[in-house]
Amino acid sequence: MRLAFSPRPALGLTLGALALLASPLALAAAGPLDLTNSMVGGMALVFFVLAYLLVMGEEFLKMRKSKPVLVAAGIIWALVGWVYVQAGQPQAAEDAFRHTLLEFTELMLFLLVAMTYINAMDERRVFDALRAWMLERGFSYRSLFWITGSLAFVISPIADNLTTALLMCAVVTKVAEGDHRFINLCCVNIVVAANAGGAFSPFGDITTLMVWQAGMVKFYEFFDLLLPSLVNYLVPAVAMSFFVKKHHPAPHDEHIELKRGARRIIALFLLTVASAVACHTLLHLPPVLGMMTGLGYLQFFGYYLRRTLGRSLARKRDIAVRRGDQRALERLGSVVPFDVFNRIARAEWDTLLFFYGVVMCVGGLGFMGYLSLLSELLYTQWDATWANIALGLMSAVIDNIPVMFAVLTMEPEMSHGHWLLITLTAGVGGSLLSVGSAAGVAVMGQARGSYTFMGHLRWSPIILLGYVASILLHLWLNDASFSLYNGH
Numbered sequence: 001m002r003l004a005f006s007p008r009p010a011l012g013l014t015l016g017a018l019a020l021l022a023s024p025l026a027l028a029a030a031g032p033l034d035l036t037n038s039m040v041g042g043m044a045l046v047f048f049v050l051a052y053l054l055v056m057g058e059e060f061l062k063m064r065k066s067k068p069v070l071v072a073a074g075i076i077w078a079l080v081g082w083v084y085v086q087a088g089q090p091q092a093a094e095d096a097f098r099h100t101l102l103e104f105t106e107l108m109l110f111l112l113v114a115m116t117y118i119n120a121m122d123e124r125r126v127f128d129a130l131r132a133w134m135l136e137r138g139f140s141y142r143s144l145f146w147i148t149g150s151l152a153f154v155i156s157p158i159a160d161n162l163t164t165a166l167l168m169c170a171v172v173t174k175v176a177e178g179d180h181r182f183i184n185l186c187c188v189n190i191v192v193a194a195n196a197g198g199a200f201s202p203f204g205d206i207t208t209l210m211v212w213q214a215g216m217v218k219f220y221e222f223f224d225l226l227l228p229s230l231v232n233y234l235v236p237a238v239a240m241s242f243f244v245k246k247h248h249p250a251p252h253d254e255h256i257e258l259k260r261g262a263r264r265i266i267a268l269f270l271l272t273v274a275s276a277v278a279c280h281t282l283l284h285l286p287p288v289l290g291m292m293t294g295l296g297y298l299q300f301f302g303y304y305l306r307r308t309l310g311r312s313l314a315r316k317r318d319i320a321v322r323r324g325d326q327r328a329l330e331r332l333g334s335v336v337p338f339d340v341f342n343r344i345a346r347a348e349w350d351t352l353l354f355f356y357g358v359v360m361c362v363g364g365l366g367f368m369g370y371l372s373l374l375s376e377l378l379y380t381q382w383d384a385t386w387a388n389i390a391l392g393l394m395s396a397v398i399d400n401i402p403v404m405f406a407v408l409t410m411e412p413e414m415s416h417g418h419w420l421l422i423t424l425t426a427g428v429g430g431s432l433l434s435v436g437s438a439a440g441v442a443v444m445g446q447a448r449g450s451y452t453f454m455g456h457l458r459w460s461p462i463i464l465l466g467y468v469a470s471i472l473l474h475l476w477l478n479d480a481s482f483s484l485y486n487g488h
Helices: 009-021 024-030 039-056 066-086 090-123 126-136 141-159 161-175 180-198 206-213 219-241 262-281 288-307 309-323 326-333 340-345 349-368 370-381 384-398 400-410 416-432 438-446 453-457 460-477 479-483
Strands: none
Touching: 039 066, 039 349, 039 384, 066 090, 066 349, 090 126, 090 206, 090 262, 090 288, 090 340, 090 349, 126 141, 126 161, 126 262, 141 161, 141 180, 141 219, 161 180, 161 438, 180 219, 180 416, 180 438, 180 453, 180 460, 206 219, 206 400, 206 416, 219 262, 219 416, 219 460, 262 288, 288 309, 349 370, 349 400, 370 384, 370 400, 384 400, 384 416, 384 460, 400 416, 416 438, 416 460, 416 479, 460 479
16 A cells, blocks of 8 residues: 555554555445444544543633534544545445534524524613613512522523523623622522523523424423423522522612614514424424524514614604703714624624534534444433433533434434433533533623632532432423334
């Protein structure tokens, strides 16, 4: 083999070993899709592990989590392509890559529309108005603890757990500025509540969206997880509430005026969600069709806002002049037209690119045969209940996105109750650690110095109690569904 006599011995030996392992003879010995016992498979696994170690160290390395998984995804699929080209089966690798890419694209477009609407509502000051309303009331620390946690649980099924956690964290850090102990306690409560609230809605978390789009759980069936999710939030919240100080912070006088069209954008978002549900439930088409149609709703409304901006400003300026409101005149002078594409540009692209990298990495490893091995271990040698509970705990360490995508790719034969169980455990398992969920990582960045990894870890035992209690309640309430298979 000529590669072995390269003037660069190390590179030549490496490529020579790859060519040998990827030869048709080697593939015939291991099976055309099973590379788990080959050097290529081992290298792919090592690259994935290294990438994920860098992701887990994001807080300390100050490096965005998308970078390592993007590189790892490219390397893993390059190894797959090399193997199948050498074996004379390039079409098989191409088809597998395109299939995985299509799964990601549907989810990415769905998330992109949802993020665009959330950013549009943020630009119209919807969330600022909610925050100001809470600050004006001068709630006690204990009331603030319960209000922010409850709102996180209620809002996250609609606005997703990440956005909700950041909103509630902004309230807490402003009200209790400098009180690091209380901010940490509230942030732990907010992260747990946001993750729990997101677990019983297709729009609450990326993992629930993945389960819904895969057709494993119908839209209305997610609400079977409402009570278990509520228990997951309440058990640690009740325990932590006894450690909240009985203080009353000084009220903040902050009045926020909604920008024009804010309420109508909220209505359009709800119409978009209804369109996505109708596409999936009534027409049996991917929900992303309804979401992209909803983006069209927002674009048309943005066009209307731009076309009517001059008349609106003239009317408001006349009112301000009559009232002698100089501040209003200054505010009107800084108004800029609403632009949908600016909202798209403000989407959380690091999260979307991280999602791409993870999906492609797991898809590549699955094509090599690793997910078949994992499925055999977890769902054949173990009971599905214990396997799903263990995967939920694992999601606290390695993030719930790859865990859920791996389960969906393996597609083990499970009852409907078990699919609900993995949806619950993957959604709330990340609350055990501050780095276990996107909400926790984001809040650590926003409340830097107050909400920390160790500060969250101090409450992990009672969060674990909530995790166990939610699972037991699900097993009891939805007992009948564990004997019903969903046909997959």
